[in-house]
Amino acid sequence: xxxINDMIADRFRDESFDIAKEDYKFIKIKRAKEDxxxxxxxxxxxDLGIGEPDLPADPRIVKLLCQEAGKSENRWYADNGIPxxxxxxxxxxxxxxxxxxxxxHNEILHGIGAKSILSMLPLxxxxxxxxxxxxxxxxxxxxxxxxxxxxxxxxxxxxxxxxFYPDFSNIPNIILYRSKILYINYPNNPTGQIPTxxxxxxxxxxxxxxxxxxxxxxxxxxxxxxxxxPLSFLSIDGAKEVxxxxxxxxxxxxxxxxxxxxxxxxxDVINIYGKVKANSxxxxxxxxxxxxxxxxxxxxxxxxxxIKYSRRFDLLIDVLREVGFKAQKPKATFYCYVPIPRxxxxxxxxxxxxxFSLFLLKNAFICTVPWNDPEPYIRLSVTFEAKDYNEEKIIxxxxxxxxxxxxxxx
Ligand SMILES: Cc1ncc(COP(=O)(O)O)c(C=O)c1O
Numbered sequence: 001x002x003x004i005n006d007m008i009a010d011r012f013r014d015e016s017f018d019i020a021k022e023d024y025k026f027i028k029i030k031r032a033k034e035d036x037x038x039x040x041x042x043x044x045x046x047d048l049g050i051g052e053p054d055l056p057a058d059p060r061i062v063k064l065l066c067q068e069a070g071k072s073e074n075r076w077y078a079d080n081g082i083p084x085x086x087x088x089x090x091x092x093x094x095x096x097x098x099x100x101x102x103x104x105h106n107e108i109l110h111g112i113g114a115k116s117i118l119s120m121l122p123l124x125x126x127x128x129x130x131x132x133x134x135x136x137x138x139x140x141x142x143x144x145x146x147x148x149x150x151x152x153x154x155x156x157x158x159x160x161x162x163x164f165y166p167d168f169s170n171i172p173n174i175i176l177y178r179s180k181i182l183y184i185n186y187p188n189n190p191t192g193q194i195p196t197x198x199x200x201x202x203x204x205x206x207x208x209x210x211x212x213x214x215x216x217x218x219x220x221x222x223x224x225x226x227x228x229x230p231l232s233f234l235s236i237d238g239a240k241e242v243x244x245x246x247x248x249x250x251x252x253x254x255x256x257x258x259x260x261x262x263x264x265x266x267x268d269v270i271n272i273y274g275k276v277k278a279n280s281x282x283x284x285x286x287x288x289x290x291x292x293x294x295x296x297x298x299x300x301x302x303x304x305x306x307i308k309y310s311r312r313f314d315l316l317i318d319v320l321r322e323v324g325f326k327a328q329k330p331k332a333t334f335y336c337y338v339p340i341p342r343x344x345x346x347x348x349x350x351x352x353x354x355x356f357s358l359f360l361l362k363n364a365f366i367c368t369v370p371w372n373d374p375e376p377y378i379r380l381s382v383t384f385e386a387k388d389y390n391e392e393k394i395i396x397x398x399x400x401x402x403x404x405x406x407x408x409x410x
Pocket of ligand 1: 112219256261
């Protein structure tokens with residue numbers, strides 16, 4: 001008899017954890033996907049569920065890593081990072097977003113991915129009973145760690161009616177009084193909504209009035225198209241007084257597996273993050289930080305990605321609309337977010353988004369990601385594997401055929 005299971009911390013028994021539910025949802029879809037591949041090895045799955053770029057990092061970045069990996073001076077623990085990376089991050093913020101007043105030494109630190117930074121910030125700020133305000137849906141990591149620490153999560157719904165921006169006007173005073181963190185993520189995963197200056201000003205105003213620290217997750221900030229200029233939270237007056245912003249090289253530079261990101265802004269937050277980080281990891285491998293510097297100095301790499309994603313959205317959105325979905329081309333990210341249909345002409349009724357997503361997978365071999373809270377939507381990513389426009393067109397034409405055959409009713 002093993003006693004180990006009984007000794008696992010109580011926090012992992014709390015079924016209200018979003019992460020548990022999210023994990024369950026992803027596991028269910030993943031299992032269904034594996035099952036389809038096993039049962040129909042010759043059928044080509046159209047995978048619109050992937051939240052990662054379809055291409056590897058730029059060959060120049062890969063080459064630099066190969067050169068740097070074996071150098072003796074790169075072998076040490078990197079601790080809280082090399083100053084050259086902080087400098088490059090500051091220059092990147094200036095060049096891409098026009099953010100000029102960031103001190104690279106006191107106001108920027110690297111992280112082993114945005115996820116790792118998000119997991120450490122609650123440890124910097126949250127006492128038991130403190131509240132993290134987040135959006136619904138949301139990237140879950142900061143909420144999960146808030147709960148691990150005995151904190152509470154308060155969700156602000158992102159709906160079609162509020163144009164996928166949180167409404168700060170209806171939060172009860174009892175919640176505001178105990179709130180420490182506001183987590184926002186624009187351009188947004190999964191809705192694809194972009195930030196505006198006006199929205200960020202409202203965020204700063206809200207945070208300042210209520211003594212709340214803003215964590216702006218800008219992992220997709222540079223992935224914009226159709227004439228939209230990348231916007232940084234830190235470019236707005238007063239942002240540095242109320243919070244920090246996270247930038248990741250994962251999506252912008254096709255470096256998801258490399259694990260490199262940075263957090264910039266309020267020096268008190270950066271300082272305490274540095275302490276937690278120094279007690280959690282020993283920094284990203286210097287050779288990867290140096291490759292990251294190369295990436296940050298070449299924002300045109302991201303622009304190439306933007307052109308591709310925009311082109312794919314042009315094809316995808318047309319098809320979704322023809323089929324009957326209320327689809328709008330996003331202005332950033334590689335995600336589009338559409339309400340689910342009611343059912344099919346043959347009489348099937350979809351219970352919720354998960355039901356529809358599984359139906360698509362089993363009946364049309366199309367993979368998507370569902371959300372039910374606050375509204376039943378699915379997310380489709382344009383990160384499917386295709387080497388050029390012709391291959392993209394073939395995949396989207398095939399998608400249209402499969403969707404049409406389902407005879408969906410909206
Ligand atoms: C909103 C958001 N934040 C953070 C991350 C994690 O990024 P990283 O690869 O830098 O950990 C993701 C990844 O999907 C994301 O969608």
